[in-house]
Amino acid sequence: xxxxxxxxxxxxxxxxxxxxxxxxxxxxxxxxxxxxxxxxxxxxxxxxxxxxxxxxxxxxxxxxxxxxxxxxxxxxxxxxxxxxxxxxxxxxxxxxxxxxxxxxxxxxxxxxxxxxxxxxxxxxxxxxxxxxxxxxxxxxxxxxxxxxxxxxxxxxxxxxxxxxxxxxxx
Amino acid sequence: xxxxxxxxxxxxxxxxxxxxxxxxxxxxxxxxxxxxxxxxxxxxxxxxxxxxxxxxxxxxxxxxxxxxxxxxxxxxxxxxxxxxxxxxxxxxxxxxxxxxxxxxxxxxxxxxxxxxxxxxxxxxxxxxxxxxxxxxxxxxxxxxxxxxxxxxxxxxxxxxxxxxxxxxxxxxxxxxxxxxxxxxxxxxxxxxxxxxxxxxxxxxxxxxxxxxxxxxxx
Numbered sequence: 001x002x003x004x005x006x007x008x009x010x011x012x013x014x015x016x017x018x019x020x021x022x023x024x025x026x027x028x029x030x031x032x033x034x035x036x037x038x039x040x041x042x043x044x045x046x047x048x049x050x051x052x053x054x055x056x057x058x059x060x061x062x063x064x065x066x067x068x069x070x071x072x073x074x075x076x077x078x079x080x081x082x083x084x085x086x087x088x089x090x091x092x093x094x095x096x097x098x099x100x101x102x103x104x105x106x107x108x109x110x111x112x113x114x115x116x117x118x119x120x121x122x123x124x125x126x127x128x129x130x131x132x133x134x135x136x137x138x139x140x141x142x143x144x145x146x147x148x149x150x151x152x153x154x155x156x157x158x159x160x161x162x163x164x165x166x167x168x169x170x
Numbered sequence: 171x172x173x174x175x176x177x178x179x180x181x182x183x184x185x186x187x188x189x190x191x192x193x194x195x196x197x198x199x200x201x202x203x204x205x206x207x208x209x210x211x212x213x214x215x216x217x218x219x220x221x222x223x224x225x226x227x228x229x230x231x232x233x234x235x236x237x238x239x240x241x242x243x244x245x246x247x248x249x250x251x252x253x254x255x256x257x258x259x260x261x262x263x264x265x266x267x268x269x270x271x272x273x274x275x276x277x278x279x280x281x282x283x284x285x286x287x288x289x290x291x292x293x294x295x296x297x298x299x300x301x302x303x304x305x306x307x308x309x310x311x312x313x314x315x316x317x318x319x320x321x322x323x324x325x326x327x328x329x330x331x332x333x334x335x336x337x338x339x340x341x342x343x344x345x346x347x348x349x350x351x352x353x354x355x356x357x358x359x360x361x362x363x364x365x366x367x368x369x370x371x372x373x374x375x376x377x378x379x380x381x382x383x384x385x386x387x388x
Contacts, residue, residue, distance in 0.1 A: 062264060139257050140202065141198075149246070
């Protein structure tokens, strides 16, 4: 399972990006995206913004769950009060069952693991916790008197905190 | 620079010259929730606010321009408070305001309680059929004006334009772009109950009403 996390500002401008892999089930926390996927991921994430803008007015929740899917890439979204979007692209590893069809033996074995089944309640909950922790830290970043809305977040402490949240929940 | 904190070896190079707090604590180490009783001294606020007004006044020629500057000083505060106040809500009621009414309630209750320790006094919709985009938030006794005496020749001025800026920041941040202005409406005669009564006139952009109508249908 590999993740690509991005914070998108109100003008659809990226504020922060971070790639990581799962730390559950003996994962080493490294992203396993292919060489070209790095650019494709950014493209996929940004293309889902259109859907976010549709969904955000029908649902007042901050966490909008999985809103978009591009082949095996699932995109979860969290939208802050200030209309800044947190997008998480998650890509189950090839060994996990392909969604929809696939071997039943792998399904039963991996359905309990976070991420193997991108739309399961467990995964939704794990991602929700991840977003909530990042949101806490984002609000702290916003509260800094030197930060203005839509500025890039460069703080190494923020990056460490996002990494820690990723290790903890995903 | 407190928000940057100690960097790792890799990143410390590019940040050479920045100073870090000696205890290593950054803004990320501080809690988001504050105890309910945490209040600031009103006299120190009044002192700072009078300096802000003086600062703005030195650089303008007219009252409108002065109010505009006060408004701009408040705007970023509103943007920041929107996120902060929503995170302080209990998780169950943590929802983004989707309608004008929900947003104004959030301002009247949450924002006002946070800033002034009480709710705003009234919320009104303009009764003028030509202005369905106008809403009013009424404060009988704005805290910011407590120690401000406006000279007679500037009677148009209301320094609560600063608070109007905060409200505007909240509205803009929540994707309800609006113009917010502060107006004194208290009577001048003797025995008036609320001589400092101020109305914050919130005028939403047409696209907000358009969206509101669409959401109402769906």
